[in-house]
Amino acid sequence: MPEKNDHTNSEPTGDAIIEIMDMHKWFGEFHVLQDVNLTVQKKERIVICGPSGSGKSTLIRCINRLEEHQRGRIIVDGIELTNDIKNIEKIRAEVGMVFQHFNLFPHLTIVENLTLGPIWVRKIPKKEAEETAMYYLEKVHIAEQAKKYPGQLSGGQQQRVAIARSLCMAPKVMLFDEPTSALDPEMIKEVLDVMIELAQEGMTMIVVTHEMGFAKSVAHRVLFMDYGQIVEGNTPQEFFENPQHERTKLFLSQIL
Amino acid sequence: MNAEIERQPEEEIKPPVASVGVIGWIRANLFSSWFNSILTLITLYVLWKTVPPFFRWAVIDSNWFSTAEVCRGSEGACWSIIPANIRFILFGFFPYESQWRPLVAMILLVALLFYSRDRKHWKKSLAYAWVIGLVVMGLLMKGGILGLASVETTQWGGLPLTLMLSVFGLTAAYPLGVILALGRQSKMPAVKTLCIIYIEMIRGVPLITLLFMSSVVFPLFLPEGMTVNVILRAQAAIIMFTAAYIAEVVRGGLQGMSKGQYEAAESMGLNYYQTMRLVILPQALKIVIPPTVSQLISALKDTSLVVIIALYDLLKTTQSVLSDPAWMAFSSEAYIFVALIYFLCCYFMSSYSRRLEKELDTGL
Numbered sequence: 001m002p003e004k005n006d007h008t009n010s011e012p013t014g015d016a017i018i019e020i021m022d023m024h025k026w027f028g029e030f031h032v033l034q035d036v037n038l039t040v041q042k043k044e045r046i047v048i049c050g051p052s053g054s055g056k057s058t059l060i061r062c063i064n065r066l067e068e069h070q071r072g073r074i075i076v077d078g079i080e081l082t083n084d085i086k087n088i089e090k091i092r093a094e095v096g097m098v099f100q101h102f103n104l105f106p107h108l109t110i111v112e113n114l115t116l117g118p119i120w121v122r123k124i125p126k127k128e129a130e131e132t133a134m135y136y137l138e139k140v141h142i143a144e145q146a147k148k149y150p151g152q153l154s155g156g157q158q159q160r161v162a163i164a165r166s167l168c169m170a171p172k173v174m175l176f177d178e179p180t181s182a183l184d185p186e187m188i189k190e191v192l193d194v195m196i197e198l199a200q201e202g203m204t205m206i207v208v209t210h211e212m213g214f215a216k217s218v219a220h221r222v223l224f225m226d227y228g229q230i231v232e233g234n235t236p237q238e239f240f241e242n243p244q245h246e247r248t249k250l251f252l253s254q255i256l
Numbered sequence: 257m258n259a260e261i262e263r264q265p266e267e268e269i270k271p272p273v274a275s276v277g278v279i280g281w282i283r284a285n286l287f288s289s290w291f292n293s294i295l296t297l298i299t300l301y302v303l304w305k306t307v308p309p310f311f312r313w314a315v316i317d318s319n320w321f322s323t324a325e326v327c328r329g330s331e332g333a334c335w336s337i338i339p340a341n342i343r344f345i346l347f348g349f350f351p352y353e354s355q356w357r358p359l360v361a362m363i364l365l366v367a368l369l370f371y372s373r374d375r376k377h378w379k380k381s382l383a384y385a386w387v388i389g390l391v392v393m394g395l396l397m398k399g400g401i402l403g404l405a406s407v408e409t410t411q412w413g414g415l416p417l418t419l420m421l422s423v424f425g426l427t428a429a430y431p432l433g434v435i436l437a438l439g440r441q442s443k444m445p446a447v448k449t450l451c452i453i454y455i456e457m458i459r460g461v462p463l464i465t466l467l468f469m470s471s472v473v474f475p476l477f478l479p480e481g482m483t484v485n486v487i488l489r490a491q492a493a494i495i496m497f498t499a500a501y502i503a504e505v506v507r508g509g510l511q512g513m514s515k516g517q518y519e520a521a522e523s524m525g526l527n528y529y530q531t532m533r534l535v536i537l538p539q540a541l542k543i544v545i546p547p548t549v550s551q552l553i554s555a556l557k558d559t560s561l562v563v564i565i566a567l568y569d570l571l572k573t574t575q576s577v578l579s580d581p582a583w584m585a586f587s588s589e590a591y592i593f594v595a596l597i598y599f600l601c602c603y604f605m606s607s608y609s610r611r612l613e614k615e616l617d618t619g620l
Contacts, residue, residue, distance in 0.1 A: 103516035
């Protein structure tokens with residue numbers, strides 16, 4: 001059974017877990033990420049926002065190498081991302097990812113979705129993996145659906161299962177790629193609630209989202225991206241009340 | 257006030273008589289428009305002209321266990337050709353007194369197939385059963401030990417040969433086809449090119465050509481005195497041919513998979529083989545069950561082409577019976593019988609595939 005996290009200590013520790021230095025990425029001729037520098041500390045929670053096409057999703061997809069960067073360095077948990085497939089697999093096991101469209105495996109039951117990674121990547125015995133799976137399903141308030149298939153669940157339930165699936169791998173970092181964008185309005189809250197609980201337990205999180213309420217209440221830092229660059233980053237309070245750049249002001253005036 | 261609100265739930269209004277029951281069905285399906293009515297009438301007329309005469313020929317006037325002479329004097333079908341020649345049709349030139357051996361082998365094969373239909377039986381013990389079953393079948397066919405007379409493979413023929421070529425051909429071609437499909441999608445240029453060349457070359461030639469090559473051209477490249485069994489060569493040709501087609505069907509399924517499935521699998525640290533085996537293939541292969549089964553069915557029927565390299569499969573043994581002057585006139589009956597056997601095999605496959613689709617349906 002996973003250890004219970006210390007609720008009182010959910011503040012950044014000061015040790016870097018992700019370091020991104022002078023990173024560039026191109027899609028063909030298109031310079032999608034330009035000179036990105038970002039250091040994420042353990043237990044830090046970062047929200048990335050910005051207009052569509054600004055490179056936010058591409059940035060977090062570079063962190064677990066779903067996208068390849070072409071210049072600069074990315075170091076995750078002390079391992080640099082290179083073409084070495086073994087290193088990439090190691091990092092992916094430590095970095096959980098939640099997608100906009102859930103991407104559950106439709107041919108497997110909920111509990112099988114959750115145990116697949118632990119059994120095959122972590123080599124955990126099936127029984128133990130199932131116990132862990134049930135623990136996390138309880139946590140996302142969905143244990144009674146364990147034997148169903150993803151196709152039988154609502155969008156909000158599926159996204160909560162997807163979060164539980166990532167947690168089963170006991171990741172050190174969680175990446176969220178617009179986790180609520182594909183949900184009906186009445187289901188957004190149930191997913192955000194689960195993410196807030198996760199934040200309170202001290203999970204390191206990088207969240208790409210348009211949910212500014214979530215950013216205000218949960219994030220340590222809010223980053224604004226535009227045209228492939230991090231335009232500015234600040235504490236939520238400073239960011240929303242006192243934005244520095246014109247582009248940030250324009251963006252905030254459009255969404256708030 | 258609105259009538260809908262005032263009506264009590266108990267007083268249900270029945271639909272008009274003409275739209276339900278037998279009359280409703282007939283109206284909806286046979287006479288829904290003037291064009292459909294004409295089609296219905298024409299069809300009825302054609303059926304009335306063809307079915308009764310066929311029934312008279314095949315059942316009422318037919319002979320079942322008579323001699324060929326009696327048949328010639330009769331108007332009806334001469335099914336007697338089947339019982340009179342059944343052993344040659346089914347077993348070809350297999351020594352007469354040993355024909356119980358291919359019979360037992362066939363029953364064993366069919367029993368194993370039927371037992372394997374149920375996915376609940378897919379355990380390790382089933383694999384052992386197949387291994388033991390195959391060895392027993394091989395011993396029965398080949399003989400040479402345990403007091404069984406040795407039988408040359410050149411004497412194998414009829415239904416056992418057809419079943420063998422199909423069952424082993426299809427079971428070997430399927431995994432090979434999946435591997436080829438994965439190879440064609442590979443990021444490694446050499447593997448990809450090889451797979452494309454293989455698939456396109458094999459698909460570019462007819463099966464007959466491949467069979468000819470395996471029986472005529474291939475032995476030329478073998479060292480002096482070395483031979484490869486002709487049945488084995490035919491089997492290899494059928495496997496190679498079917499695999500290329502399966503590969504293209506499976507590729508269709510792989511391309512139908514969303515990128516998100518790959519990304520979800522990879523982002524939890526699964527490697528390529530795990531991603532394919534646990535996430536992608538189970539879904540992709542399920543999607544392509546219908547076209548795959550079409551491919552397998554056509555491969556089963558294509559096994560009859562082995563006659564051109566002088567193998568006596570089920571169709572050829574039947575044709576041989578028809579070269580007997582006494583039975584020459586009754587080819588329709590013989591071919592209907594053989595068609596029935598082929599139909600049963602194909603129907604088994606397609607009904608199984610429908611059942612599999614249903615079982616694997618998970619609502620997405």
